[in-house]
Amino acid sequence: MANIREVAKLAGVSVATVSRVLNHPERVSDKTRKKIDKIIEQIGFSPNVFARGLNFNRSNTIALIIPDIKNPVYTEIARGVENIAHKKGYNLLLCNTEKDLKKERRYVKMLIDKKIDGVILAHTVLPPEEVKEITNENVKLLLFGFNIINENISSVYSNFKEGAKLAINHLINLGYKNIAYIAGSENHSENRDKTQGFLEAMKEHNIPVHSKHIVQGNDDIDSGYLAALRLSKSEILPDAVFASNDLMAIGAISALKNEGLRVPEDVAIIGYDNIDMADLVEPKLTTVAWPVYKMGVIATRILLEEIESTDEENMAQNIFLHPKLKIRKSCGHEDRVSEIF
């Protein structure tokens, strides 16, 4: 239980001096500093976090709030966040809300109580006012993948409406006419954007949308499976389907194949996210890619900057990255770029 007093005693100085070499080494003479550093090293002293916290009101910890740890998109974000956080000496609390309002709310309270320095919110079911309240508590907030709140809160996001249009336009260019849509959970602004993009793109090309061809999914594989099953049984079989994320697209492929339909010959499928798995299913999934890992990295850099900036000088940053089409096999396009695999 080495503490600062012990170091001070061994060095024959006061605790104040030891504290200074810890926090303001330049205010200490070279000689004493070196002596103290050596002793610290020798006895393996490191300052008590709680005592430090009591003084600084900071924890050197950030949190990442995600809805579903089983979705590779979120672990990919986590990978980026963890990487930067660790490099900068921060710890990362992982909060998996499962889209459960109570759980998310409880987490937010816990995080505030813990004096977390910052939060990256990659999905929320909280009402906007409640999200905003987070920032009242001396915890920095970064919105990932959406920015429903306001310009004073930093965010890193992609244009999901644009991405959805990319997908639909691709299908239309390939000649598909009966395009169905498997929607993601509605409480996610990202999904609402995609729906809007889908609708707009269809309208722009004067392609009618059959109400039976819009089916609600829940973001996971199973719901994609079920949704495609439903589509496969509708009066008019769609010739293409856009799934709001890859997990559902993959579930959909599985369902269609089970129903004896060929992808893409009978039904084309396009997804969203470009998760690793997209390249491993049969047929390989054409999808819309967005730089998830990179965005996790950027988000964390911005958040840590804000945390470490000496107060309000820092402007909120709203970073914006574009989606991109990733063409593989599931839409039957022949100009496929060759893949590594």
Add this chain to the structure above:
Amino acid sequence: MANIREVAKLAGVSVATVSRVLNHPERVSDKTRKKIDKIIEQIGFSPNVFARGLNFNRSNTIALIIPDIKNPVYTEIARGVENIAHKKGYNLLLCNTEKDLKKERRYVKMLIDKKIDGVILAHTVLPPEEVKEITNENVKLLLFGFNIINENISSVYSNFKEGAKLAINHLINLGYKNIAYIAGSENHSENRDKTQGFLEAMKEHNIPVHSKHIVQGNDDIDSGYLAALRLSKSEILPDAVFASNDLMAIGAISALKNEGLRVPEDVAIIGYDNIDMADLVEPKLTTVAWPVYKMGVIATRILLEEIESTDEENMAQNIFLHPKLKIRKSCGHEDRVSEIF
């Protein structure tokens, strides 16, 4: 900045009494307790974690150390751990070591400094002595998936040697003779066990092992791909391959298909882990399943018990769960149990 003094003042009592309703409510009269509870509620007071930590030397935080967040096995463990931790009021620090000794070492130091209450170690590249040292620091340790240290440290694991034998015996029962092996990274005891199981099973059936048919992988998809590529070019083409995990098995399938080989007709493949993806690739992957999520849950329960137990009364627990064969299509077995999908 509500603090305990303010609550005390509003309630017309001393801070000690407030502290008592927080920590030993039974020692306070019903009347005062209710009054204080109400005020706490009203002004939204919650005790400062740092001050608490300074007294209790506890953080209500545990950590999970994993080697690779991209491997669904580890996110599945994380899901179990997170779930229980959150239910019991603990926060979860996620530490992704990337099998990097320096990074893991740095993490361990950070965790100890942070006065983490406990650690679940799901993979380590640290020498055993260093692992053992963790327990010197008043942080409880739980070993997940291995138990190389000693009986005094709790662990939750599965028998990977047995699992490997299950896989090999399955292949042999199906009549395969030229069985190749894609090994996982050697610094992982789990993989060493599997290698041993492979070797033993082969020996028990007097089946020779060609040295060219053992190829070293690195636990990820790409390395499985590369390994299978190598196997496909060896003088004697194996008729079956056992990959030490599903990720490599899936990479292997991809490679073989690329080489124009049919799975399982030309080469059968069996994996290990039974990740979700195993059911989505073509052909569906036969594999060895172990109850990863459940083990994450159990591990966390044990760890929290140890943390909350009043000292040394608690015996270390070594929980052991068996692997099980999950038969699908990639080995060509006809008695396939029907799947949900």
Add this chain to the structure above:
DNA sequence: GTGAAAGCGCTAACAC
């Protein structure tokens, strides 16, 4: 450049 001491917010021993 250095030391003495107050104070961060809480808990618990001790006194009543």
Add this chain to the structure above:
DNA sequence: GTGTTAGCGCTTTCAC
């Protein structure tokens, strides 16, 4: 059942 107060380990102000 309740209050007073020392003390957890550190940082920082104020003297020197």
